[in-house]
Amino acid sequence: MIPDRIIEQGTLTTNGSRSAVEVRIPWYRALPGSCIAGAKLSIDGIPAAPETLRWEMNGTEFTFDELRTNTDEWWFPLDSAVLSGEVPLAAGDGEHTVDVDLTLYIPYIVISDNEVLHIEEHDTKTMKAVNA
Numbered sequence: 001m002i003p004d005r006i007i008e009q010g011t012l013t014t015n016g017s018r019s020a021v022e023v024r025i026p027w028y029r030a031l032p033g034s035c036i037a038g039a040k041l042s043i044d045g046i047p048a049a050p051e052t053l054r055w056e057m058n059g060t061e062f063t064f065d066e067l068r069t070n071t072d073e074w075w076f077p078l079d080s081a082v083l084s085g086e087v088p089l090a091a092g093d094g095e096h097t098v099d100v101d102l103t104l105y106i107p108y109i110v111i112s113d114n115e116v117l118h119i120e121e122h123d124t125k126t127m128k129a130v131n132a
Contacts, residue, residue, distance in 0.1 A: 006123035015132035020084035033070035040101040048085025056082040
């Protein structure tokens with residue numbers, strides 16, 4: 001819906017082998033954590049291994065397995081979440097190309113008997129990394 005605004009410009013951080021970027025919801029309404037079906041992060045074409053990905057929102061960090069059943073934490077349109085993973089970078093190493101893919105379920109839009117709408121969105125931004 002709003003894929004060109006997923007990655008927050010200028011938010012790429014690095015801390016040793018972990019890198020992170022802030023992301024915004026590509027939807028106009030809040031969604032519970034259980035609707036965040038997955039994400040991918042790659043920097044300069046190097047993908048973070050899926051098992052290293054973490055999602056932070058409302059000050060709490062989650063694996064995607066932990067989000068699967070979480071209906072207590074909500075992602076709001078005005079709030080950024082942080083997507084991080086194992087992609088080593090050096091701060092001050094110039095511009096980096098950051099790619100983020102998100103898969104979200106929209107629980108209140110039913111498209112068939114037992115299926116709700118899911119959206120898959122992608123965004124790419126170029127930015128410098130800073131130390132976290």
